[in-house]
Amino acid sequence: MDHSALPTDPLWPRAGNWPAPSGHSDFALIGVPTWRTSISATNAGHTPDAVRAMIPRxxxxxxxxxxxxxxADHGDVLDPDLDERGAVAAVAAVDAELLVALGGDNAATVPTALGRWGDRLATAGLVTVDAHYDLRDGVSNGSPVRRLIEAGLDGRRVVQVGISDFANSGEYAARARDLGITVVLRDELLGRPIADVMAEAFEIAGSAGGPIHVDLDVDVCDRSVAPACPASVPGGIAAHELRAAARAAGRHGQVESIDLVEVDASADTPDARTIRLVALCVLEAAAGLAQRP
Known part of the structure; x- marks a missing residue:
């Protein structure tokens, strides 16, 4: 996207184009462009730069x-699928109050969460806003929640918001129950404000006093607003609900990291509506952070 075509107004400063890190920052961005193990064909590895280009709009x-x-913008992790340990180390090296990771597919959640949690895994919590359980066997974008639990995360401090019918299986639903995961189904959100749901989720995920990672899987949204997500379906949550979830995450004091994943920028509509939504979620998270005490 050609930024030179954007009008300049000194009274209307644009977001984005954040500097490279030079010590501590309040808000940090990093790209974790995972894509190689995706269950669905995707070019999600190109998405971080597309989001960066959209933010100045x-x-x-x-x-x-x-x-x-x-x-601060820490750039992209180099091929996190092939070097997950390197991705964990890159995330761990970020000195910021809140880190937002741009995927990539949902495999990005593993190195982002582990990098931020470090040696605090025993008290950490996870909140996912996602249509899917992500409890599959193996290593893929369908397995990050299972992999984090196997790494030591307590399933009783995992909350999954937006889990949908016709996008999961009875076996994985049973696995979630057996692991003690709290599940808020998509249908339950129809009568509840997303901010209230997120507040309850943070209470559960943060019950041990440790850091919380929030996974915002954009395919939880209705396909009309997230067509660049391979697995988004008609009937998902509204764009404003995802934005509200991002702001709630930014505002909560125990949330140290957020990821935005499962968007293939190359599959977006001509008006780039999915990338626009992700860019706005980045800004919502920053606005939430600004409101922390």
Whole structure:
């Protein structure tokens, strides 16, 4: 996207184009371009740069106010599918109050969460906003929750929001129950504000006092607003609900990392509606962070 074509107004500063890190920042961005193990064909590895290019279409101003933030962009992890340990180390090296990781497919959740949690895995919590359980066997974008639990995450501090009918199986539903995972089905969200659901999820995930990672899988959204997600379906959540979830995550003091995953920028519509949504979720997370005490 040609930024030179964007109008310049000194009274309307644009978001994005954040600097390379130079010490601690309040808000940090990193690309974790996983794609090689995806169950569905995808070019999700190209998505982080597409999101970066979209962010300057928007400003950082939010009517909710809050403190001024410092920003840093740590670039992309080099081939995290082939070097997951390197990806974990790259994430762990980020010095920031809140880190937002741009996928990539859902395999990005594993190195992002493990990198942020470090030696605090025993007290960590996970909240996923996703249509799928991600409890499959093996190593793929369908297995990150299972892999994190096998690494030592307590399933009783995992909350999965948005789990959908016709996108899962009875076997994986039973696996979630056996692991003690709290599940909020898509149908349950029809009568509940997403902010309330997220608040309850954070209470459960953060019950041991440790860090929380939030996985925002964009395929939880309705396909009309997320056509670049290979697995999005008609009847998913609304764009404003995902944005509200991102802001709630940014606002919560125990949330140290968020990922935005399962978007294939090459499959988006001409108006780039999915990438626009991801870019706005990045800004929502920053707006939430600005409101932390």
């Amino acid at each position: 928007y400003s950082q101003f939010s009517h909710s106010g809050g403190r001024e933030l410092t920003f």
